[in-house]
Amino acid sequence: MSAGDRLRTAWRLIREFSGERAYEIYLEHQRREHPGEPVLTEREFWRRHIDARDSAPRVGCC
Secondary structure (H helix, E strand, O other), rough: HHHHHHHHHHHHHHHHHHHHOOHHHHHHHHHHHHHOOOOOOHHHHHHHHHHHHOOOOOOOOO
8 A cells, every 4th residue: 555545545534533524425325325316415414414413412521
């Protein structure tokens, strides 16, 4: 594995852990599990994502 490949993999993991890839993961899931069905726009996805998180806040500090 080249240094560039390792860097891309590390960057992808950082984005995944931070939640930044959530929309990309949603699109991958939709294409794989629900082909042909309409998908949410990125704006619609994040609105629902944030609303769901706000309606069920986590207890505690972490």
